[in-house]
Amino acid sequence: MAVATSDSILARSLITDRRSTNFGLKNEVCRGKVVPCRAGGKVKGKGKGRVEVKAAVQIGGLEEVKKAKEEMGLDVVSEEELREKGFLGMRKTKLVCTIGPACCSPQDLEKLALGGMNVARLNMCHNTRDWHRDVIKKINQLNEEKGFCVSVMIDTEGSQIHVLDHGAPSSVKAEEGSTWLFTAQKLEGSPPFTIQANYEGFSEGIEVGDELVIDGGMASFQVIEKVGNDLRCKCTDSGLFLPRAKFSFWRNGKLVARNSELPTLSKKDWADIEFGVSEGVDFIALSFVNDADPVRQLKNYLYMRSSRSTRVLAKVESLESLQKLKEIVEASDGIMVARGDLGVEIPYEQIPTVQEEITHVCREMNKPVIVASQLLESMIEYPTPTRAEVISYSSRCYYWYLLIKETS
Template identity: 35%
Template structure:
């Protein structure tokens, strides 16, 4: 199944550590790495940490039903709760919440507003009624909690994932820039760090959060619970644009083809949603339940792949993408990358070849969303896997180059081997000299592929 999914269009696989055992994830990890060896292609693996998910405790008889207008009470501990003592075993909530704040239970199906506080209770008026059952999740829009983004479970999962050799670590429920510093201190350079944006407080410090991240995920599930539904599309566009400006990959995720969990085709609205993310300029779009537990995983991947291809070939795509292009930074590396994209378009280059040791050269080119593919060539296996997430990049693992002549020969050979170019084609080659030194995008060359 993993092979079928990869051949259908998957570039990076997500291991969701909210579910499954370490043995389960280790088995999948081994299978992906075996597939990588079999196909000779880099494949990215993303570890998605559960994060500090806030939940109510256990309720007498499993659930209670509350009605709009009635008053209920939350307490910090206890079991067999009822409407006058619903267990909420999170002391940080009692320390931070204020009258007027809202609690949203079970993805917002039940919503209450805090009316009165005590040392050991929170009294609230029900705004939207419904059932509150055991262990349902709680969201607190507008309340910043003194809460580490890494629980004890996350720390154990992270150590396990890093030992496995995951390429990306996604940090859930990021609230502030310091959360990323805490995670970075544990991860070091063993994996790249991705911030999941699903809290309103993260949006307030988004520029700093993007700067401290290696990539960003627009996690519309919890974000859509904590901010109004009508604000999510605009926020998505803002986040994608900010990441493109910062030269950081951005994923749009959650419910993209949700109906394909149980049906072989999506709704028209879902197809439009995927296309919108592509028009926005996202680097990647992500499936969740559709491929993790749905009845049509391969069909969902194939459908998403077809929507991406159709959108990128639409006559309006290029004008929309160009209209949202950020201004170049006034630096030589960014200018060289921008020139490469423009030159490739003018001469109808078969591809742009980016020799990159850290991935930065390829990312700078991808920022321009050029009209031709990017062949991202690196000698670093970890970088080659991380580049699978980058817009327009075809990642290739190759040995180091040491001379200008080697660079040209490698570009011509790999362009043909990977079936992006043929004899007599032109290619634009970008590199940093001296070679194998990160961050030195400074050389641009047009290469003509000779006939045999």
């Protein structure tokens, strides 16, 4: 993915190596000049990397963009078009960027817009509404003053069983053979070998012998004792607890579905939606949609609130949502394949097939598909993506791509 600078076009599928000077493009075909450029903001986390793009192909106006599309099969967009049409522009691939503390200044937002951001995503499970309001204001300003056309998406928190923020700066390590208490009790500080869950009923129906998997495989435990509502577990595969790490329980190789018992739209989600409507956001992405009902409910609500132009996207991130895929796609304006959470409920090796299946259903119903999570994950640390990451975007599926930790 190369990012547009002034008078340049975005050539999405061309990520260059630092040493490369010309993408291997024939000058007579594109008549473009490869220029170094920097775009994007500082990345959160280790803070070393930058979302930075190495080069852009400078090609003049719309005519040349058209030529690049037709003759070279590139999915490109001119800066002019980015400014005027945003996600309604001709480039079929769209870029959705999560806005977090690492990229929320007006300068960072402008760099992202210049780099091809079509939609700015605000994840409502982080930060305050005032913080989100401020970002929306900056995006509106960017659009009004600099002529961009960046849309805004809010993403609801939804309900999911996860580790409470354990207070440690980054992660807590569990060693194989160590014993841990998983509890929903509110505890002072972070007692050793104790993990707090966010949901009181997290252990209901769980039996001794069940497997508890953290973040789809980051670490595994076996339940060795039930102590009231708490679970004493032995670590069977060492690994890390990251803040908000997700739980899944397994019995005889099958998922014990727990998240599906929680509501898709909590009180907080409705309050966030109300906030989004009053701020005039363009998209609402609904987390943990298990069937079409919450999507229909939200669409009815938007209709009543005269916010018909706000689009509802359903996040497919659970087994249940896969079982009800067609009705969910039908009810929604688009789908997000939330690969991060999907990887907690289905084995990693099934994700490619599932992504393809979801895409197929969406294509048949003419609905856009957003692919989320770990797209350019290596760029959280490093300035260039891996070859494998580059290759995974060379298909002509024309997805919308959602960058999360890479930008936020």
